[in-house]
Amino acid sequence: MDKKVTINDIATQAGVSKTTISRYLNGKFDNMSSNTKARIEETIDKLDYRPNRQAQALKTHHSFLIGVSVADISNMYTSRLLKGIGEYFQKTHYQVLIMDADNSVARELSNLEKMMTEQVDGIILQPLVHQPEHYQLLVAENTPVVQVDRYTEPFAWPAVVSDNFQKSVELAKIFKTKSYDAILVLANHINGVSSRMNRYNGLEAGLTGSGITVKLIEIDGSDWQSLLHAEIKQHQHPAIFALNGQVLWSAVRFAKERSLNIPEDVGLIGYDDDQFADMITPAISSVSQNPQEIGRVAAEQLLSSVNGQATPPKNTRIPSEIQMRDSL
Amino acid sequence: MDKKVTINDIATQAGVSKTTISRYLNGKFDNMSSNTKARIEETIDKLDYRPNRQAQALKTHHSFLIGVSVADISNMYTSRLLKGIGEYFQKTHYQVLIMDADNSVARELSNLEKMMTEQVDGIILQPLVHQPEHYQLLVAENTPVVQVDRYTEPFAWPAVVSDNFQKSVELAKIFKTKSYDAILVLANHINGVSSRMNRYNGLEAGLTGSGITVKLIEIDGSDWQSLLHAEIKQHQHPAIFALNGQVLWSAVRFAKERSLNIPEDVGLIGYDDDQFADMITPAISSVSQNPQEIGRVAAEQLLSSVNGQATPPKNTRIPSEIQMRDSL
DNA sequence: ATGAAAGCGCTAACAA
């Protein structure tokens, strides 16, 4: 266990004061002889010195830490979101503290507490809860926050999300064109999850006056399979609209188990997971989001907010794309 | 922007010295009047005080930060690995600093540098490079390290990995039973990636003397599809063994594009991605790893190493399972 | 049972 080398070691070795070293570290070369500069550089190199982040943070009240709270780290959407966030901060001096709420509201809150203890300079939040009051503690500490994927209401912080409502309106047109008579919306509980609500509401809005039935089936509770099956039997030309990737695959499995033909017996379209969507037969139509871009933009916005630039008090919508394949 | 509340505020408010507060924070109640204790608790609560991690770290030389370096954050294996790691550290006071190497050796090194700057107490590393000398900087600083998924050689740090070699030996038996005459191993470059090498070597070991041809086809370069196709045509009863999930799906897509029947024209089995494996027709046989458990165990080992307990100087192998379905 | 004081490794005002 060798002693850590500190700014004092460099100062002594280079024969200057630690102020000068500090200046060097912070790029303040305005009034530094190139001689000194060279000697410092050499010494730092030789001793393999790295400034201590905690000491810097303590002094400057700037941790260079960004907290990221995700709903569930083990799904594709999240992975790609994190890719975008990581890519952006990679180019900066900020480090990213990722915490997985594992879909538990209690754990999310505990994670946010921990972030505050770590003195994060800002937070990217994929909120589990719809009410901003729930995140009271962030407000109290006046931490910059950017939301992703979902947002709380009423407005508390900017959010970067997919164009959920609009895309569902578009989808509604497609349903009409293909003369479906019932849309069975399959989802986890949608209440309080803005992205899901917007997908649902957009569909309803796009379908008003069309005479097409819209029915929401939440898969969390009870025997959704039987419910869904009954609904399918009950209509001439029904289609399933799955509100996220996981649910989409549940639907595929469901159809397989019940030997339902897609799209003859029931049409199918759903969100996400499009890398596998064209591997199965029939190829599954899907709405493909761009979580990586969402992450990138959120990171960008957060950083400017951290740097004191006024944050646009608006939601940013990142376009998603409807990929028509064979299942609808 | 309200002032952060510090230990001094609590001390003043509670009418004791900050020494006593510090004792309280660190659970040293041995010699503390219950009166004082109660008053401190109340004050902390009222002011919503949280000790500053950086200040603690500076004093104790203990950042309570764990660095995690992954090869590529945007794949399922990694997601589940991170789930396991996060779950474990959740119960501790440690925070996890996840960094994505994005399969770039340069970026991996830069990430490790950053981790050192953050004074991480330990590192979980999924190494991109096989030579331990590459990770020189970690040795120099004497940081506890546990490797996951892969390991460097010769031995430098303990590793938690799948039972790759053994599983391939088992697989070899299956190939023999099913009288395949050629195994086409499909992979990204395997050189220097211990998991892939072990999967390949185990197969060869299990197949020696069987007369079954083993052919490695790396998909990174050139026109692997043509190569693979030629090999398939050339044998009576060939099978593809895909060394990871991404490659497995490339193989599925390949078969689809060339209208090859699985398993009649060519058998197929591969690693990972088993949640989709049974959704397509035919259902794909696969070797399913347990990355979450790998993460958990690695976290556990790292923590005891951080806490000064002697680390077992050995690799830990987490069992994976061969899932036979219809493609082989 | 509690406190005073030193110091962790840095930065920044002020001085020279």
Next chain:
DNA sequence: TTGTTAGCGCTTTCAT
């Protein structure tokens, strides 16, 4: 162009 000094928010030794 460079250095002196105080102090960020804690922990810990040594007193009392």
